[in-house]
Amino acid sequence: MGGGVRAESRDTRFQALVSRFMSGDLHVIRPVFDLKHGLRYPDVEEIIGEPHPGEEEFLARLYDAGILNRELYDSVLYCANCGSANVSIRYCCPYCKSFNIRKSSLIEHVKCGYMDVEEKFCVEKKLVCPKCHEELTKMGVDYRKAGVWCTCNNCGKSFDIPVPHHFCRECRHVFPFEQAVFKEAYAYSLNEEAIKQVALDWTVLAPIGSFMEERGFKVESPGLLGGKSGVKHMFDIVARGKGTVRNIIVINVSVSTTREPIPDQFIIEMFAKTFDSAVDKAFLIAIPKISKSGRKLASLYKIHVIEAEKPDKALKKFEASLPS
Ligand SMILES: [Zn+2]
Ligand SMILES: [Zn+2]
Ligand SMILES: [Zn+2]
Numbered sequence: 418m419g420g421g422v423r424a425e426s427r428d429t430r431f432q433a434l435v436s437r438f439m440s441g442d443l444h445v446i447r448p449v450f451d452l453k454h455g456l457r458y459p460d461v462e463e464i465i466g467e468p469h470p471g472e473e474e475f476l477a478r479l480y481d482a483g484i485l486n487r488e489l490y491d492s493v494l495y496c497a498n499c500g501s502a503n504v505s506i507r508y509c510c511p512y513c514k515s516f517n518i519r520k521s522s523l524i525e526h527v528k529c530g531y532m533d534v535e536e537k538f539c540v541e542k543k544l545v546c547p548k549c550h551e552e553l554t555k556m557g558v559d560y561r562k563a564g565v566w567c568t569c570n571n572c573g574k575s576f577d578i579p580v581p582h583h584f585c586r587e588c589r590h591v592f593p594f595e596q597a598v599f600k601e602a603y604a605y606s607l608n609e610e611a612i613k614q615v616a617l618d619w620t621v622l623a624p625i626g627s628f629m630e631e632r633g634f635k636v637e638s639p640g641l642l643g644g645k646s647g648v649k650h651m652f653d654i655v656a657r658g659k660g661t662v663r664n665i666i667v668i669n670v671s672v673s674t675t676r677e678p679i680p681d682q683f684i685i686e687m688f689a690k691t692f693d694s695a696v697d698k699a700f701l702i703a704i705p706k707i708s709k710s711g712r713k714l715a716s717l718y719k720i721h722v723i724e725a726e727k728p729d730k731a732l733k734k735f736e737a738s739l740p741s
Contacts, residue, residue: 430464430466430475431479431484433464434464434465435612437460437464438607438612445604445606446461446476446485446604446605446606447490448490448491448604450491450502451502452502452503453501454502455493455502455602456493456600456602457469457472458472458473461476476603479605480603480605483608484608484615486606486608487605488604489601489603490602490603490604491601491602492599492600492601493599493602495598495599495600496583496585496590496592497590497598498585498590499585499587499588499590500598501586501587501588503586504585505586506582506584507581507582508520508567508579508580509581509582510567510569510571510572511576511579512569512574513569513572513574514580514582515569515570515571517569517570517571518567518568518570518571518579519568521534521535521536521566521568522534522564522565522566523562523566524544524553524560524561524563525560525561526538526548526549526559527559527560528546528551528559529546529548529549531546531548531549532563533547534566534568538553538560580593581593581594583597613672616728617672617728620728620729620731621702621704621728621731621732622638622653625702625731626654626656628732628735629654629666632739633659634656634658634659635656635657636655637654638654639651639654639655640652640653640654640656641655642655642665642694642696644690644695645693645694645695646693648693650690652667652669652690653668653670654668654669663697664698665694665695665697665698666697666698666699666700667690667691667694667696667699668699668700668701668702668735669700669701670701670702670704671683671701671702671703671704672704673706678703678707678708678711679704679706679707679708680711681710681711681714684701684707684711684714684715687701687718688714691718692718698721699719700720700721700723700735701720701721701723702723702735703722703723703725704727704731705724705725705726705727706724707722721738723738
């Protein structure tokens with residue numbers, strides 16, 4: 418997992434948001450609609466203490482960092498003139514553009530084939546065919562609905578499909594689809610994999626980093642070291658002693674989620690990096706454990722291995738292994 422997740426995980430606003438997910442009172446973050454702002458996320462605004470649209474940028478950033486998943490939830494239409502979301506739709510006459518139109522159903526008398534708008538069939542409270550004067554009683558048998566038909570009250574013309582126009586209730590601007598401004602809004606949920614990394618950071622790396630700082634080291638997490646080969650190597654923690662003597666300690670953490678020993682490959686790769694960057698001391702924190710062959714490799718490569726059954730046990734074991 419890259420530094421993006423870790424950088425975000427140190428942000429207190431992010432910590433507040435994740436705590437809400439973890440405590441179970443938040444599962445999916447959905448936007449709510451209000452006429453003034455369009456779609457917004459009031460829960461998130463409250464948690465991070467930032468007004469709209471700050472919460473949108475915050476969520477987008479966490480999505481980019483891979484911490485949140487998202488899916489398209491809604492799309493909001495904004496006024497092309499004033500930006501308000503208080504926009505209605507008007508169905509207009511294609512001839513004169515008036516929205517003063519009447520919508521009716523087309524009815525076909527199955528027996529004689531006569532078709533007209535519903536009003537022409539209405540006699541008192543019955544439906545009667547204007548052509549053959551027979552009464553229509555059963556829909557789908559005597560008669561069928563054959564679509565819609567609109568008549569313009571302004572110019573008197575008839576048509577089947579009206580033309581949509583938008584009307585802004587704030588500034589009274591009328592605009593066609595071509596000028597419409599859309600914005601997508603997403604529902605967000607936690608990316609479980611990223612959260613494992615975050616949890617590891619909070620429970621293992623952050624406490625060990627603080628501990629090293631208290632011991633007088635300059636700590637970077639994650640940290641980069643330039644190797645003799647010219648390649649830069651990344652470690653979970655790079656701690657540099659502040660004295661005149663060169664003293665660089667690197668720490669990597671490997672977690673096996675299956676409870677099996679962590680793969681030996683991890684130790685070989687770590688050795689290649691520590692050897693190239695000439696570190697003074699290298700620690701590998703293995704959660705929960707390392708294999709017998711892995712232990713042999715580590716001792717050959719002079720990598721100090723700390724096995725911790727659980728992440729929250731790692732700091733104590735690390736402290737004990739570090740000479741004072
Ligand atoms: Zn407007
Ligand atoms: Zn018209
Ligand atoms: Zn008829």
